[in-house]
Every structure is written in C-alpha cells, then in structure tokens.
Amino acid sequence: MNILVIDQIAKRAETLEQALVKLGHNVMVRPPGKYAIYQMVESFQPDVVIVDADSPDRDTLEDVSVTSDRCPRPIIFFANDEDDEVIRQSIQAGVSAYIVDGLQPNRVKSLLNVAISRFEQHQQLKGELKKTRDELADRKVIDKAKGLLMKHKVCDEEAAFAAMRKMAMNKNVRLAEIAQDVIDLFG
Amino acid sequence: MQKTSAPTQQTVRIGYVPLVDAAPLIIAKEAGFFLEENLDIVLHRESNWASIRDKLSLGLIDAAHMLAPMVFASHITPPNSHHDKSFMTAMALGYNGNAITLSNPLFDELNAEGKSLDEILAALKAYVDASESKLTFGSVHPFSMHTNLLLLLLKRAGIDKDKIEIKVIPPVRMVDAIRDGLVDLFCVGEPWNTAAQFEKAGKIICYGSDLWSHAPEKVLGLNSKFARQNRETHIKVLRAIVRACQWLEEPDHMAQAALWLASKRYLDCSSDLLLHAMVNQWQNQANGSAQRKIFFSQNANAPWPQHAKWISDAIFNPRNTFATDGQWLTPPDQIYDWEIFSQVMTSLGLPVPNTDDCPGTLPKL
Numbered sequence: 001m002n003i004l005v006i007d008q009i010a011k012r013a014e015t016l017e018q019a020l021v022k023l024g025h026n027v028m029v030r031p032p033g034k035y036a037i038y039q040m041v042e043s044f045q046p047d048v049v050i051v052d053a054d055s056p057d058r059d060t061l062e063d064v065s066v067t068s069d070r071c072p073r074p075i076i077f078f079a080n081d082e083d084d085e086v087i088r089q090s091i092q093a094g095v096s097a098y099i100v101d102g103l104q105p106n107r108v109k110s111l112l113n114v115a116i117s118r119f120e121q122h123q124q125l126k127g128e129l130k131k132t133r134d135e136l137a138d139r140k141v142i143d144k145a146k147g148l149l150m151k152h153k154v155c156d157e158e159a160a161f162a163a164m165r166k167m168a169m170n171k172n173v174r175l176a177e178i179a180q181d182v183i184d185l186f187g
Numbered sequence: 188m189q190k191t192s193a194p195t196q197q198t199v200r201i202g203y204v205p206l207v208d209a210a211p212l213i214i215a216k217e218a219g220f221f222l223e224e225n226l227d228i229v230l231h232r233e234s235n236w237a238s239i240r241d242k243l244s245l246g247l248i249d250a251a252h253m254l255a256p257m258v259f260a261s262h263i264t265p266p267n268s269h270h271d272k273s274f275m276t277a278m279a280l281g282y283n284g285n286a287i288t289l290s291n292p293l294f295d296e297l298n299a300e301g302k303s304l305d306e307i308l309a310a311l312k313a314y315v316d317a318s319e320s321k322l323t324f325g326s327v328h329p330f331s332m333h334t335n336l337l338l339l340l341l342k343r344a345g346i347d348k349d350k351i352e353i354k355v356i357p358p359v360r361m362v363d364a365i366r367d368g369l370v371d372l373f374c375v376g377e378p379w380n381t382a383a384q385f386e387k388a389g390k391i392i393c394y395g396s397d398l399w400s401h402a403p404e405k406v407l408g409l410n411s412k413f414a415r416q417n418r419e420t421h422i423k424v425l426r427a428i429v430r431a432c433q434w435l436e437e438p439d440h441m442a443q444a445a446l447w448l449a450s451k452r453y454l455d456c457s458s459d460l461l462l463h464a465m466v467n468q469w470q471n472q473a474n475g476s477a478q479r480k481i482f483f484s485q486n487a488n489a490p491w492p493q494h495a496k497w498i499s500d501a502i503f504n505p506r507n508t509f510a511t512d513g514q515w516l517t518p519p520d521q522i523y524d525w526e527i528f529s530q531v532m533t534s535l536g537l538p539v540p541n542t543d544d545c546p547g548t549l550p551k552l
Contacts, residue, residue, distance in 0.1 A: 038354070053237075053238055053241070054234050054235075054238070055234065055235070056234045056235050056357035056358075056359050056360060057235075057357060057360070058235040058237040058238065058357075059235045059236050059237055059327065059328050059355050059356075059357045060354070060355045060356065060357070061237070062236070062237050062328060062329060062355060063328075063329050063354065063355035063509075065266075066329040066509050066511065067329070067508070067509065073265070073266045074237065074240070074241065074266060076240070076241050076244050076245065076272065077244075077265070077266035077267045077269070077272065078266070080269075084245065087245065088245045088247065091238075091241050091242060091245060091247060092247065096237065096238070096241060101265075132229065135229060139222065139227065142219060142222055143222070146222075157223065158223065161219045161222070161223050164219065165218050165219060168218075168443070169440070169443040172442075172443065172446055174217065174447075174450075175217060175218065175219050
C-alpha cells in the first residue's frame with residue numbers, strides 16, 4: 001500500500017517509516033505545513049495517511065478528504081464496533097489515520113498497531129497527568145475555601161462563590177489562588 | 188439554584204479549540220460555575236477540529252466547543268454510518284465572532300482604504316473578472332460557518348464560486364498564511380483577525396455580522412449516546428455555561444476574562460491582544476451595529492430550529508464548494524434539542540423564547 005506519514009517529530013516519523021517499509025509498504029514521510037498536503041495527496045495517491053493527531057494541519061487534510069476524488073477519509077467513520085478499540089488506542093496515543101474507500105479497516109489495524117507503539121514511545125504523558133493532578137488540587141482548595149466562607153460569613157454557596165469570584169477579579173488571579181488566601185485567613 | 192452537597196459526580200470531559208469563543212467553557216471553569224453545579228469538569232485543549240470530532244465520536248471526550256455545521260456533518264452518510272458516532276446540541280455558545288481579513292497586497296490593489304464594504308466588494312469583483320489566476324480564500328474547516336460566510340461574501344459581491352479557491356487553514360496558521368501570500372483573504376474567529384492587524388499582516392474589512400447580523404457559530408456539541416444516557420448531567424453542564432455566558436456580557440468582566448483566557452493552560456497568548464479583540468467589538472456595538480460577539484443577550488444560547496435548517500441546507504447547496512452528496516442518518520430537524528435548552532433556561536429562572544423569534548434575517552445562500 002501507499003502510505004503517507006505526516007508528523008512534526010522527525011525522529012518519530014523515521015522509526016515509523018522503517019517499521020512500515022519492513023512490512024513491505026511504499027512510504028512517504030513529510031513534515032506538516034501549509035499547502036504541501038494538497039500536492040502530496042494528489043501526487044502520491046496514498047491508500048492510507050497516518051498523521052500526528054495533534055497537528056493543526058489535520059484540518060487541511062479534512063478539506064482534502066471532502067473535495068478530492070480519490071480521497072482518504074477519516075478512519076473513525078469506517079470502523080465497526082470491534083475495530084473501535086484499536087482506533088481509540090491510536091487516538092489516545094496521538095495517531096490519526098485516513099483511509100481510501102473500499103479498504104477494509106482490519107487491513108489497517110496492523111498498521112495502526114505499529115504506529116501506536118512508535119508514538120507511545122514518544123508520548124509526553126507527564127504533562128497531561130500533571131495538569132489533571134493540578135486540577136484536582138484546585139478543586140479541593142476551592143471546595144474547602146467555600147466551606148470556610150459559608151461558615152464564617154454565614155452565607156450560602158452561591159454567595160460564597162460570588163465573593164471569591166469578586167476577589168479573584170479585583171486581584172486578577174485565579175480562583176484557586178483566592179481560595180488559598182481564604183484558607184490561610186480562616187483555616 | 189440547586190443546593191446539593193452530594194458526593195462528586197462523574198468527571199465530564201469537554202474539548203475546545205483555543206479561540207475567544209471558547210470563553211464560556213473557560214469562564215465556567217475558572218469562575219467556578221461548574222463547581223457551583225457540583226460538576227467535575229476537565230477541559231481538553233485540542234489543536235484542530237478533526238481531533239474534536241474523533242475524540243467525541245469515540246467517547247474520549249463527552250462534549251465539545253464545536254463548529255455548528257460539524258454537528259450536522261456527523262449525521263451524513265457517507266462517511267459516517269454509525270448513530271453512536273454522531274453529535275447533538277441543546278445550546279449555542281453565542282452569535283457571530285468571525286471577521287474577514289484581506290492581505291496587504293490585495294487591500295492595496297483594491298484601494299480599500301476608507302471604502303465601504305460594498306465598494307470593496309465591487310472592486311474585488313472587478314479584480315477577479317480581470318484576473319487570469321484564481322484568488323485563494325482561507326476557511327478553518329469544510330463544515331464551518333467560516334465557509335458559509337465566505338460563500339455569502341462571494342454572493343454579495345456577485346462573484347462566481349468557481350472563480351476563487353477556498354482552502355482550509357487552521358486558525359493558528361492563518362496569520363502566517365496571509366503574510367506569506369498563501370491566502371489572499373480569510374475568515375477566522377478572534378483573536379486571529381486582530382492578530383493579523385497587530386502584526387501588520389492584513390486588514391479586517393468586515394465582521395461576520397455585516398453578512399449575517401445574528402449568525403450561528405459554535406455550539407456545545409455532545410456525543411449523542413452520552414447525551415441520551417446523561418440527561419441530568421447535560422442540564423447541569425448547560426446551566427453552568429449559560430451563567431458563564433451571562434457573566435461574559437458584563438463590560439466590567441472583560442479584562443478578567445481576557446486574563447483568564449490568555450493563561451498558558453488556555454489560549455496561551457497575550458491578554459492585551461485578547462482584550463483588544465474583545466473590546467474592539469464592544470466599541471463597534473456602541474456605534475450602533477451588532478458587530479461584536481454576542482455571548483448571551485438576544486437569546487444567543489438558543490438552538491434555533493431556523494439555524495438548524497439553514498446550516499443543514501447549506502451542506503448540500505450546490506453553491507457550497509464543499510457540498511457533499513451524502514444522505515442524512517438522522518432527520519436534520521432532530522439534531523438541535525430545544526426541549527433540553529428550555530429546561531435549562533427555566534431552571535435558571537430565565538425566559539424561554541418562542542421558537543419563531545429567531546433574531547436577524549436569514550440570508551440566502
């Protein structure tokens with residue numbers, strides 16, 4: 001099959017290319033950007049496009065998939081229920097794929113599995129996990145401050161939130177920071 | 188107001204693309220409106236609309252800031268053939284918010300300085316008629332109001348759609364695209380028009396509202412299956428977002444909104460730029476036109492059936508360069524849920540408009 005790989009991380013694209021070539025495919029690798037995508041799809045006629053899901057240029061590919069004649073379309077719509085799991089995994093790993101009409105999704109599964117493993121090696125899960133932890137911490141702090149305000153100011157939940165919002169605005173800081181101040185004061 | 192101190196709810200994951208009109212979600216989070224509903228919301232920033240669609244289809248996110256036409260496109264077969272991968276909405280995130288920007292060379296070529304929109308469009312038509320090569324216009328997605336506004340602009344100018352080319356460029360690349368000459372004109376949401384002017388890469392010639400005074404734009408799209416199974420949670424999420432929209436309409440809140448939006452975790456850009464993009468539109472409103480983004484007033488959160496019909500017709504309109512020949516998986520008048528919207532408004536003590544009272548004149552495509 002003709003496989004077009006679009007990825008902004010050159011090293012990752014290279015390892016994926018090697019693996020796909022080993023499977024006997026004809027692979028073209030390109031960094032994302034500007035108009036090249038239109039020309040590449042037209043000249044290379046890929047059966048499958050594997051693309052870094054986080055690239056803003058994916059929306060340009062959407063255009064190609066709506067308007068070209070022999071157009072790889074988003075794989076998401078082809079899969080039936082048993083294929084969903086591998087597609088879900090691929091999207092979680094940051095891999096997205098477009099395939100031409102008539103190609104069986106199960107033929108693409110093995111390709112996706114290869115891409116998933118290459119992408120997972122490079123995935124930066126740490127940042128996401130940290131953000132989730134921060135948000136949980138924020139929520140706990142705000143909840144605690146709300147409770148303290150309700151107790152000390154003898155007000156209801158809505159008034160407690162309104163008071164914190166007003167303080168956050170006056171000081172131009174995040175709600176969680178005001179909540180911490182409230183805890184420091186009353187806690 | 189519901190005063191429950193029930194244990195923490197399930198986490199609801201909401202995706203958004205970093206744009207000014209994602210503000211209702213970011214404000215609902217930062218100002219604590221979600222927390223007041225006792226909701227645990229995680230906001231997922233996505234760098235493109237395709238990711239929003241894919242993740243919502245597979246249930247990796249539950250709801251999303253979404254281009255209104257994308258909700259309808261998910262009900263067309265092919266490419267979609269699974270009801271469970273389709274979307275619905277019960278709430279619009281406001282009217283308008285886009286602008287049209289010309290490249291500097293084309294602006295000079297058309298002598299656009301000081302001219303009215305119709306004078307500029309007449310010059311554009313003359314230019315296109317005389318030119319051998321096609322001009323290129325930038326939109327953000329095939330299924331977007333941006334595409335529709337570009338088609339309305341062409342219609343108003345009397346230019347045949349085959350005389351120009353519409354290319355899809357993601358918002359974050361729009362300023363570079365017009366500076367590098369890849370597009371001659373674009374339609375994009377804020378802050379990217381203001382950014383193009385700030386960087387002297389192009390000039391705004393009109394707002395979307397000059398082409399359609401109360402145009403639909405983004406909605407809160409939900410995975411249809413999630414919406415069916417989580418009606419109560421859906422209502423709470425919408426209550427929080429409606430309150431955030433109401434909050435956003437207070438001029439006094441603009442500076443704080445810009446600061447919250449600008450932070451690294453959200454739009455990650457200068458709050459000065461955002462404030463400029465948001466306040467400019469307010470000032471225009473003071474001049475008597477409705478050029479600003481409307482987050483709440485004039486029933487801006489209503490999922491108008493008239494908008495649903497207009498958008499679903501536009502997808503198949505032969506004047507649309509992205510028109511498809513697919514078929515509806517769901518009757519298009521069943522994709523916007525007015526009943527849930529009414530319930531949300533009533534529970535907040537806000538008036539529910541009559542479905543006939545959709546403001547503005549619907550333009551003909």
